[in-house]
Amino acid sequence: MAASKLLCSLNHDIGCAESHVILLESLANAQEIPIAIEHLKWVQEKSPSILQDICTGLLASLSSATCPEPILQFLKRIQDVFNFPYLEGYLQPIITM
Numbered sequence: 001m002a003a004s005k006l007l008c009s010l011n012h013d014i015g016c017a018e019s020h021v022i023l024l025e026s027l028a029n030a031q032e033i034p035i036a037i038e039h040l041k042w043v044q045e046k047s048p049s050i051l052q053d054i055c056t057g058l059l060a061s062l063s064s065a066t067c068p069e070p071i072l073q074f075l076k077r078i079q080d081v082f083n084f085p086y087l088e089g090y091l092q093p094i095i096t097m
Contacts, residue, residue: 017050021057028074029067036074037081044082052086059087 020043027036044051058075062068079087 017053017057020050020054021061024054024058024074025061025065025071028070031070033074033077037077040078040082051082051084055084055087 020039024036024039027033027039040051040054043054055075055078058071058078062071065071075087078084
């Protein structure tokens with residue numbers, strides 16, 4: 001929660017996608033999905049263009065995750081809440097594996 005607040009306090013510069021990906025991975029692994037969703041809503045409000053980069057980073061992290069299930073569940077939740085068209089094509093093959 002504190003890390004999310006810190007990133008959100010940087011109103012002049014929301015940072016690079018990588019810092020958000022690291023935060024969101026940590027939140028997903030800690031089962032803090034509501035906080036992660038709220039953080040993404042803030043990012044969408046401040047800089048919607050960075051969302052695709054964040055989602056791409058989360059998808060890329062699946063291949064190196066020792067336990068990808070929390071991130072996969074978070075990606076599914078992102079799709080449910082935000083309905084990002086660029087996640088649809090990636091999540092379907094992963095879900096059916």
